Amino acid sequence: MTGPSRSGDISVIVTDQRIALVGPFDDDLTYDVLINGQHIWSVLPTRDLTSRQGGAGTRWPRALRAHLVGHGRVVVREHVSGREVAAAEHWFGGVQDGEVSVVGPGGDPLLLDKWRRLIRPLASEDDESLGRLMDRVVALLDTMNNTCGVPSFICFGTLLGAVRDGAPIGHDNDIDVGYLSAFEHPVDVAREAFQVARVLHENGWPARRGSAVRINTRLDLGGGQARRADVFTCAWVEGVLYMPSDVGVKVPRETMLPLGTVTMLGREVPVPADPESLLTLTYGPGWRVPDPSFEYARSLGLRRRLEGWYGGLSRGRKYWDTFEKKSPDLVPRKPSAFARWVAREQPSHRLLVDIGTGTGRDALWMARRGRPVLGLDYAVTAIAGARRRNRSKGLDARFEVFNIVDTRAALILGARLSRQAEPPDLYARFFLHSITEVGRANLWRVAQMSLRRGGLFFAEFRTDRDAALSHVLPGRGRSFLDPDLIVSEIEASGGRIVSRVEGQGLAVFGSEDPHVCRLVAAWSRP
Numbered sequence: 001m002t003g004p005s006r007s008g009d010i011s012v013i014v015t016d017q018r019i020a021l022v023g024p025f026d027d028d029l030t031y032d033v034l035i036n037g038q039h040i041w042s043v044l045p046t047r048d049l050t051s052r053q054g055g056a057g058t059r060w061p062r063a064l065r066a067h068l069v070g071h072g073r074v075v076v077r078e079h080v081s082g083r084e085v086a087a088a089e090h091w092f093g094g095v096q097d098g099e100v101s102v103v104g105p106g107g108d109p110l111l112l113d114k115w116r117r118l119i120r121p122l123a124s125e126d127d128e129s130l131g132r133l134m135d136r137v138v139a140l141l142d143t144m145n146n147t148c149g150v151p152s153f154i155c156f157g158t159l160l161g162a163v164r165d166g167a168p169i170g171h172d173n174d175i176d177v178g179y180l181s182a183f184e185h186p187v188d189v190a191r192e193a194f195q196v197a198r199v200l201h202e203n204g205w206p207a208r209r210g211s212a213v214r215i216n217t218r219l220d221l222g223g224g225q226a227r228r229a230d231v232f233t234c235a236w237v238e239g240v241l242y243m244p245s246d247v248g249v250k251v252p253r254e255t256m257l258p259l260g261t262v263t264m265l266g267r268e269v270p271v272p273a274d275p276e277s278l279l280t281l282t283y284g285p286g287w288r289v290p291d292p293s294f295e296y297a298r299s300l301g302l303r304r305r306l307e308g309w310y311g312g313l314s315r316g317r318k319y320w321d322t323f324e325k326k327s328p329d330l331v332p333r334k335p336s337a338f339a340r341w342v343a344r345e346q347p348s349h350r351l352l353v354d355i356g357t358g359t360g361r362d363a364l365w366m367a368r369r370g371r372p373v374l375g376l377d378y379a380v381t382a383i384a385g386a387r388r389r390n391r392s393k394g395l396d397a398r399f400e401v402f403n404i405v406d407t408r409a410a411l412i413l414g415a416r417l418s419r420q421a422e423p424p425d426l427y428a429r430f431f432l433h434s435i436t437e438v439g440r441a442n443l444w445r446v447a448q449m450s451l452r453r454g455g456l457f458f459a460e461f462r463t464d465r466d467a468a469l470s471h472v473l474p475g476r477g478r479s480f481l482d483p484d485l486i487v488s489e490i491e492a493s494g495g496r497i498v499s500r501v502e503g504q505g506l507a508v509f510g511s512e513d514p515h516v517c518r519l520v521a522a523w524s525r526p
Helices: 127-148 156-165 186-202 275-283 300-310 317-321 337-345 361-368 380-393 407-418 437-450 483-492
Strands: 002-007 010-014 018-022 031-035 038-043 050-052 055-059 070-078 084-092 152-154 174-180 208-211 214-222 225-237 240-243 247-249 260-264 267-271 352-355 373-377 397-401 425-429 457-462 496-503 516-522
Touching: 010 055, 010 070, 010 084, 127 152, 127 174, 127 186, 127 214, 127 225, 127 267, 152 156, 156 174, 156 260, 156 267, 156 275, 186 214, 186 225, 186 300, 208 300, 247 275, 247 300, 337 361, 337 425, 337 457, 337 516, 352 361, 352 437, 361 373, 361 380, 361 397, 373 380, 380 397, 407 437, 425 437, 437 483, 457 483, 483 496, 483 516
Parallel strands: 152 267, 174 225, 352 373, 352 425, 373 397, 425 457
Antiparallel strands: 002 010, 002 084, 010 018, 018 055, 031 038, 031 070, 050 055, 070 084, 152 174, 208 214, 214 225, 225 240, 240 247, 260 267, 457 516, 496 516
16 A cells, blocks of 8 residues: 555555545545546545545545556546646556556557546547547538538537637547427427438438437548547427436526537537536536536436437447557457357358447457358447458448347338348347347347248357356346246247257367357248
8 A cells, every 4th residue: 555645645555456535635626536646547435435544535436457567656636727736646457667558559549538438538639630520520520500400509618618618628528519409299309300310421421319309420531540420309298308328407498499500620610609607517517617526416307208209229339439448469360160150050151230239349250251241240349340450352342330129220121121122140249148128129020020931040149158167358238048048938939949059168268268158040931
């Protein structure tokens, strides 16, 4: 343990596991935590620290722990004033000859966001990149206002930065835009949002859905760099303005329309008619004071209401979007043992639909063997990487963004595949244990629709006997499934089991030997 070290009347205690403040600090003041001069985290004591003997502290967030190796000079400072209030030296892990560095694979500094995830903040972009980013924001809003035909504007953190500083917030990592729906009933609001997403996609803005009324698109900055834009559907329902998924306030329509403009990095961008009033309702009266630790005080009732109206389709999305970049040394490139097994046991030249394709390693290997392949995944970065690798090889493979939890998307996929001249094969390796019951129900729908005339379904998944075994990678949303349960679900949907294999030694990964089940199923008549 290192500490306490004192700067003024406050001291900081640092160990490998925790950081704690001791002394007369302000509970309602936001403090930044820096290691070796890099701002990595901001905390609000009343929310983030727990008082106990030896000060008010917390464990280092999980996302940081892999980076906490070697020497670190830990500094705590007031966020607004920048005044250093405490500092300490610590050698994390007892390592004497290294320095703590919280950076991504490309060397960019990372920062913990309010969900305690490591992000690449906008502050890491140079002026030229920020200029290109704003040009793309202007172009996106132009498409929404003039082609989609919906009054669109910057909102949330992007609006806050524009009004307060005339620039994006440095500790943010994406762009927030919104539009006002012409409808008031949630069903009509959602239908309009689907139309907006279609028009965006047709005009070169790849659209992925986080819920019925939340759209994500990509802002390409050139040179392989990109940022994300979240598009929020805002609507009045029974006199309340809802801005999913954090705001539901009674506000006069004059607050929003007609749209005005504000200058942001030299570009004129549309904003609500009274942005200051909207920011006060969104962030409280202190919105002019920067606070990177801010969190919405969203009520349970508001969350349930919005999820009931519009659903939620993005669980775990950010984890998988950044998975390959955060763990490049642990992401295999060679085909899995399951892919080789399928190719050996059931050789075919039918279209192979790889659902949950990830990096596309199995799909591309199958394509190299002469099979046409369609790879599907909801991680945009994974699909983009698979497309790049496919272009360099010129194979008969396509990769598309697809979310199995989106029932509408599942039905569309099933209809597409049912119209193939020859029934496809469906392939799902390490996918079933990563999705919810809703996702599995939609997967069986796709199988019902697409395999009635033939074709097979191949799956490999972790069983309940794998739960007690060691794992190389942490399992985000991972479940351990009883094979009998999966068999019963398949049979209840009209399928039948052709082959079933269980055990270890089937999916060895480094030091990990998971207990898995391999299933082959069919929905056609025997």
